[in-house]
């Protein structure tokens with residue numbers, strides 16, 4: 001089948017909710033993907049922070065193949081060792097106590113919101129307010145798009161669930177003003193991803209934690225994008241020295257096999273009993289076998305130190321590019337391998353130009369180039385992408 005025939009089929013049969021780039025991908029290998037013509041692209045989007053081990057990592061492929069040969073799925077009415085192992089790894093890495101597996105980020109957050117509400121109601125009937133940040137992104141289900149502090153994701157989908165309020169990110173005064181004993185939870189990304197790679201001041205999250213303690217409100221960190229080693233620590237909250245009551249994960253957790261999770265402290269998790277939550281697919285053996293490989297490899301200090309080093313290297317290269325194009329590049333920000341380059345104009349055409357030169361990068365929030373590559377990138381990979389970026393930027397000056 002030709003690419004044109006695939007585009008035609010897609011236009012006819014697939015819900016047109018994605019603004020897709022016109023390439024048809026066929027397979028991947030490490031940090032590279034190949035289209036149907038065998039053209040090779042360096043992939044610095046990594047399935048949007050999903051392919052943390054790159055494409056076709058041999059250990060991940062083997063674990064998934066072996067598990068598929070044994071048992072792809074079984075119901076959560078029974079036990080499996082792979083699920084017990086994955087949960088143990090996550091409690092050890094997080095310092096929290098109880099894990100629940102779903103299938104996506106939105107589902108992880110949905111579960112966290114349910115748990116927070118039930119916990120808060122156990123304290124007081126009036127305690128239900130959930131505060132999130134403007135420019136946040138928490139998912140596409142009705143509750144999580146309500147948590148998402150961006151009207152464009154909410155328009156047309158009302159009536160939305162009650163009890164969500166929004167504050168500017170990284171603004172402790174605004175949060176302090178809004179919080180009260182009615183606050184059930186504050187839910188934040190430790191670095192805003194979709195919203196444009198916004199890193200908060202180092203003291204902000206500490207102060208948020210203090211306010212949550214003061215009002216007996218839960219702190220939920222959405223680490224769906226920033227977790228799994230992305231920032232150079234397994235969880236980005238470790239970078240800030242602040243521990244949440246609930247943390248959510250998804251994207252990179254199983255290296256590309258769909259999975260999501262929330263992890264809670266014992267104190268909070270204790271309000272959930274048999275029947276309070278569930279999932280048919282969540283934490284099935286295939287997904288957990290994949291997650292176990294990711295958790296073993298990415299949870300290792302050496303691996304994480306390398307992410308940190310590669311992040312610093314890439315950031316310094318992006319800063320050099322900024323100096324070269326001061327009218328076009330407003331700011332470079334980020335931590336580890338979640339990096340953003342804010343432009344003074346929309347970025348989509350730059351992404352397209354990079355694609356023509358065989359580099360997959362991403363633009364978010366309209367004018368922020370976002371780099372969330374596989375965590376296995378080397379300096380050579382980083383140079384390859386930065387060289388391409390430097391080549392295409394002059395035409396946009």
Ligand SMILES: *Cc1c(COP(=O)(O)O)cnc(C)c1O
Pocket residue numbers: 103104105106107109137138139140189193194222223224225226250251
């Ligand atoms: C991607 C993302 C989500 C939603 O995850 P899905 O798997 O698409 O439902 C939620 N929160 C954050 C921070 C994300 O980056």
